[in-house]
Amino acid sequence: MDLHEMAGGRPGDAQELPGLDSLYTATVEGRPSDELEDLRAVLCRLPMLGPYNAMLVEVQRPGSLYVATAPAWHQDFGRRLRPGARPLVILKPFGPVEFVYDVSDTEGPALPADVLSPFRVRGPITxxxxxxxxxxxxxxxxxxxxxxxxxxxxxxxxxxxxxxxxxxxxxxxxxxxxxxxxxxxxxxxxxxxxxxxxxxxxxxxxxxxxxxxxxxxxxxxxxxxxxxxxxxxxxxxxxxxxxxxxxxxxxxxxxxxxxxxxxxxxxxxxxxxxxxxxxxxxxxxxxxxxxxxxxxxxxxxxxxxxxxxx
Known part of the structure; x- marks a missing residue:
């Protein structure tokens, strides 16, 4: 299955991949993992981001585990950026862009045990x-x-x-x-x-x-x-x-x-x-x-x- 193939368009449109399709294709080309599972893994691994921003982070740094801004790392987790930490660009609500960093580019106290699943439901759907x-x-x-x-x-x-x-x-x-x-x-x-x-x-x-x-x-x-x-x-x-x-x-x-x-x-x-x-x-x-x-x-x-x- 080619997950990133254009799924059709309006009559007369060129059969080109939209922006995110093109970007994500480049990150998974030649990888053996099932692309559908790969897509879900990315989105479930980065619940702190909206779906589009999660994909943008994955394109820039595959395997990112938890991302936050530099001030958030310091204020919320007591962690600081490592020397040479590489910023990742995401879209900012009501603004142009924002820079975030993956946990691997920070150092300091360990993250709380439940920080990687902060947005999941805590019980059955009622x-x-x-x-x-x-x-x-x-x-x-x-x-x-x-x-x-x-x-x-x-x-x-x-x-x-x-x-x-x-x-x-x-x-x-x-x-x-x-x-x-x-x-x-x-x-x-x-x-x-x-x-x-x-x-x-x-x-x-x-x-x-x-x-x-x-x-x-x-x-x-x-x-x-x-x-x-x-x-x-x-x-x-x-x-x-x-x-x-x-x-x-x-x-x-x-x-x-x-x-x-x-x-x-x-x-x-x-x-x-x-x-x-x-x-x-x-x-x-x-x-x-x-x-x-x-x-x-x-x-x-x-x-x-x-x-x-x-």
Missing amino acids: EEGLVRFADRLRTRAIGYRQTADPQAPGRTERVGTWDPSRPASKGEIRYTITVDEALNPAARLATVFHELGHIYCDHLQGPTATQRHQYRQLSERRREFEADIVSWLACGRLRIDSAAGRDLRGYAEADGSMPPVSVQAIVHALGKVEAIGGGLRSLAAMVSGPPASAAEEAESQDMLDFDPGP
């Missing part, structure tokens, strides 16, 4: 947590409803006609996500992540010329694969008990290959999903209940792992 997240969807012009439909665990529909270049007005609904009410809260949340993947990967074609302009012409199988990857990564970053990893196995061909996807589109969509919850830390606190037991943690990890099989 009904109340799902409702809180669903309520936040309306701030992105997305409606949410539940219905009894075991044949279709989730679907998304466009609502009306509108110009995608115009910001949604207050109270406007442009999409409606419908989820099977029989699913447990974690499965429903993973399904919402999947449907948001369709929205933010530009999989949905609208009735007007302006709505069609942002539509990426992919096969249904490739659209579903990208949306499943978005859900799988969102669950992985939060450590949510979800079967999303197992679902990906169904896309493997007899030779083990997978449909090509756009890393750019997937990482963009993942960032949008986390932004709905106010960032990864807020999202984790929003959707989860009391801490899980050790046995539940082990089972959760098994559900998140992806193994394409022989």
